[in-house]
Amino acid sequence: MTPVALCAPDKLRGALDAHEAAQAMAEGCRQAGWDAIEHPLADGGEGTCDAIVRGRGGRREMINTRDAIGRPRKATLGVLPDGSCVVEAAEAIGLMHIPRNRRDVMRATSAGIAPLVLAALELGAPRIVVGLGGSATVDGGLGLLIGLGLKAFDSDGNVLRGRGMDLPAVARLELSGLDPRLARTELVVALDVDSPLAGPRGAAPVFGPQKGATPEQVIVLDDALARLEALYGERARRPGAGAAGGLGAACFLLGAKPIPGAELVMQETGFADQLARVELVLTAEGAVDAQSAAGKTVARVAQAAHSAGLPCVIFGGRVDDDAAALYEIGASAVLGISRGVKPIREALRSSGDDLRAAARAVCTLVS
C-alpha cells in the first residue's frame, strides 16, 4: 500500500504561506511515490483563519474595516460549518499592512477588529475564535473594546478614542455599553505569549519597539497600560494579557478563554484525526530555533506525532544550533531546506523548490 505523509507546516514567513508550504511538501512526497495529505497550520497569528477554514471547511467573508492606522481595509472573517467564526487580529490591524515609515504606536488602534467581531455576532456565531499576534498596536485592546460598545473617559469626563495616544488620559471605563450578545457567545483567544499587560515584560517594552515605538513612547505607554490594567480589573490580569499590544487583556475582559495558538489551530482542524491515516509527519516553519521547541507549531506537531508513534521531520528555512532541543520532545529530524548559498531574496524565492526537494528526500529515505 502506498504510504502517506501528513504535510502540516506553519508559514515560512516572507517566503511561503502555510498552504503553499504544504503543497510544496506534498509534491515532494508524491515525487517519492508517497501519498500526501496537505494540512496547513498556523500559530494563532497570521494564517490562522486560512488554516482553520481550509481544515474545517466553511467560508470566508470579507468585512469592511480599518487597519491599525485607520485606513479602510477589507479583512477576512472565517465562518465555519457549525457557525463558529474565526477572527484573525492581524487581518485587520496587522503590522505587515503598515509600511515601516508609517508605523506609529501612538496613532495605532485595535478598533479595526471590532467590525469582524460584530459581523460574527450578527451571524449569530455561538463561538468566536480570536487569533492574536502580529498586531501593529500597543493600545491595550482599548480600541477593540470601544468598538464593541465600551466607553472610556478622561478625568474631565471627555469621551476618548482607543489609540495609543489616548491611553495616558483614560481615567474611567464604562462597560455597560458593551454589545450584550458578547455575553451569550463563547470567546476563545489564541495566544502564544504569557506576557503581562504592563511592566518590564509587558506589551510596551517587549513588543513596542518592533512596532515603531521610541524609547520615550515605550515608557509613556507602559505607564498608561499599568493604569489601564487597574481599570480592567482582576479578570483581565492573566498571563498573556500583554499579547498583541494588550489585546489579550481586552479579550480576557470579554471573558475569553485562552489557548496556545498552535494548539487551537490543530484542534480546530482535526489534526489528531489525521495522524491515524499516515506513516510520517512533516512540518516546517521559517526559522527553527530554541523558541520553536518552546511550543511553536512545529514543536506541537512533533509532540503529537511522537505520542502517536509516528516519525516527524521538521524543516526550517533557517535552523539554529539550539533547535536540537526539538529532538528532546520527539522530533525525528530537524533539517534546513536550503540547498546552497544564495542571496536572501533568491533563497526566499526558492523555498518552495527547496521544501519539495527536502520532502522528497525524507520520504525516499523513510520508504
Next chain:
Amino acid sequence: MTPVALCAPDKLRGALDAHEAAQAMAEGCRQAGWDAIEHPLADGGEGTCDAIVRGRGGRREMINTRDAIGRPRKATLGVLPDGSCVVEAAEAIGLMHIPRNRRDVMRATSAGIAPLVLAALELGAPRIVVGLGGSATVDGGLGLLIGLGLKAFDSDGNVLRGRGMDLPAVARLELSGLDPRLARTELVVALDVDSPLAGPRGAAPVFGPQKGATPEQVIVLDDALARLEALYGERARRPGAGAAGGLGAACFLLGAKPIPGAELVMQETGFADQLARVELVLTAEGAVDAQSAAGKTVARVAQAAHSAGLPCVIFGGRVDDDAAALYEIGASAVLGISRGVKPIREALRSSGDDLRAAARAVCTLVS
C-alpha cells in the same frame, strides 16, 4: 545493538577536506546514538593520497619537488603497507598552489610530478597509483615524461623542456631514456574525464581557460597537443588522455591502466568491506548536481550502498535541481546541509556544524 553509519564523504571544496567532513558526520551520528565509521573518500584528484593512506594505513613521505611554475615545494607521497605508492598530481602541480595572478599555462609544466614517481621507484614500489585532476598545466604531460628520462627535440635537434611554451616546437621524442624501472612497475592512473588530448573536447579548450589560458593560447596549445598526440602514438590515444592538461596521455604512454578516480579510492580503501558492518551510508560533497550522478564519488557510494541493500543519504553544500538524478541510481535522500541564508564565507565556515546537524537528523530519523 547500536546501529552503525558509514560516513564516507568526498571533500567539500573550500570548506572541509574529506577527513574533516567524515569527522563532522560521525559526530552527528554519535549525537543520534549511533556508532560511526569515518571513511573519507576522494575522486582521484585532491585528497586522493590522504584518503587512501588513511584508509589503508601506511605512511606519507615528503618529497622535494617544484610546483607547476617551478617554485620549490614539498609534496606528499603515499606509501602503502604493501609498498605501493600513491602519487597525487595536484600535490605537486595543483592549480590551488598558484595564485590566480600567476597562473600561466605557457610556463606551467607537469615536471614536478616526476620526483614523486622517481621516489616511488626508488622505494621499489611494485605499483604506483597516480591521481590526476586539479593540475595547473596544459603540457600534455611532457614535463613529467622528460622528468622520467624522455627527451624532446625541436626540428633543429635542440633539447626542449616540458613547459606549455615548449610544446609547439616539439618535433621528435626519444623514449629510450625513460627510467627502466617504469617498465617493471604496475601503473594505475585515476581519472574522471574521458576527454581526448586534442580537439574541441581536448585539454586546451575545455580546461585551459580555468588554468588561465587566453583564447589565443588555447588555440596554440590545442594545435601543439594534436601534434604531440601523433608523436605519442596509438598507445596514448585513449579516452582520458586529455585529463589534467594531457597528463592522462603521458600516463598512457607509460603503460598506465586507467580507472575512475572515485572507484580507485573506494577499492584501495576497502570501501566494499565496510558496507557489511553498517546499517546506513552517508556521503557528501561540496556541490551535488547532474555531474555527481554521472559518476562522482557520491554517486558511486550511493550505487554501492544500493547494491548492498543499504540506505544512502547524500549531503551537499549545494544541491542543484538536477541532482534528483541521483535517486535513479539508488540514493535514498539528497539533502542540502545549509541551515539558513548566510554569506558564502560564513556558510563555508559553518559546513562542519551543518554536516554534523544533518547527519544527526538523518540518523535520528532512520533509527
